[in-house]
Amino acid sequence: MKFLSRTLVVLTAAALPALASAAEIKVAVAANFHGTLQKLAPQYAAASGNTLTLSSGSSGQFYTQITNGAPFDVFLSADAERPAKLEQEGYAVEGTRFIYAIGVPVLWSATPGVVDSEGKVLTENKFKHIAIAEPRNAPYGAAAQEVLTKLGVWDALESGGKVAKGNSIGQTHSQVATGAAELGFVALAQVKTPEGIPGSHWIPPSDLYTPIAQAAVVLKRADDVEAAKHFLNWLRNDPVSRKAIEDAGYGLE
Template identity: 50%
Template sequence: MKPLVSVLMTGLFLCAPAHAAELSVAVAANFTAPMQKIAEAFEKETGHKLVLSYGSTGKFYAQIKNGAPFEVLFAADDETPARLEQEGQSVAGTRFTYAIGKLVLWSKQPGLVDEQGEVLRTGAFERIALADPKLAPYGAAAMQTLRKLGLADALGSKFVQGENIGQAYQFVATQNAPLGFVALSQVFAEGRLTEGSAWMVPETLYEPIRQDAIILARGKDNPAAPELMRYLRGDAAKAIIRSYGYGL
């Protein structure tokens, strides 16, 4: 008869997922909350382990070009993954749009931001936060919005820029800026605004924020990479993505 410990260890081995792998994933800052939920569900289902890094898409691009060991990229735009594909830095044919991002003007203070965004025209605030438009697609969308409204020059002196949309959100969440342009996903969950006041920026005021994912060259032989892409296309992941206000 085998020792009880040996039997238990054998049982645990048989129950463990086959070929479990670790996958390094670069994730656009706006997708932090949904990605955390998706990663938890994905790991539970597949046994693979995701190592997640959050930041600006522009910075990730520079890091990938300089040899950073990321294997999958979840960008905040579609241009960066397309560029990496053209430059031979990714696995051809793996790029797809996992979410359509939405821009919102948000304040932690109830009643400060009206539903039509007229607060922008009053200028009755000292600072307004946004992500760096050169690095972050949501920052670029914010600038497109202000230009179409004819307010970019008038409000320029009040800008407080974060490197990415996560930092822009922190400026407003800590009330270092009374309001700012953030991703809807950062202030929206389970079908409602989590706190404060907001203006849903009409999508006619900025170019569509198509967020693409792609397997990078370093992830070519990692079995977890195609599994993650498959999971993102499934109903469970889509339900999580929708719950944070993204389009699909």
């Protein structure tokens, strides 16, 4: 069955219609996926002749910008709710929305030995600050809060002033990478390398948080709707993009 599935993907990718002329596609991409898409952009350009212009930030902030007329063609969110809401509210093209990745949060420190393999560092509560993305704007921040709540430590950490909230998961990663916070919840894709994960980390069990299904959608105000659709078809079906997404640390539907 795996062979059949892969064959169908290859045939679908090969059958993508060619575009009449090159286009610039403006993509609002959730911060956790920005690095992965940066690596994919030149490969898509080589395959299609189109260029991707990327803007990185939190999904909540992008949702607000899009509903206020921001000139994006495609939205790659860190959740499934906001793209669905944009479609319901008439800002997105119906039939273009799909789950492009399943995100994985990780508790990470840039320093070896800070985070243990079972996450006991959280209940021991000996650190000064733990960084998370703002839960209201960033799905990875919401997942982090959910993990901490289920472990029974959220209230104590927040009331004790130990939770440092970043505007996006990108800012949260910077806080931990620079040592401004000893540890924090980031996306696995932000810290995974071919050599492994530097520093120290713990990947929480999936039953501690709601699955992070990340959806993409074409926006109605796109300058070239067909070019935007072409890009999302490539992202969804091309073996190159699918492998890159998995290699980065995401799951696929």
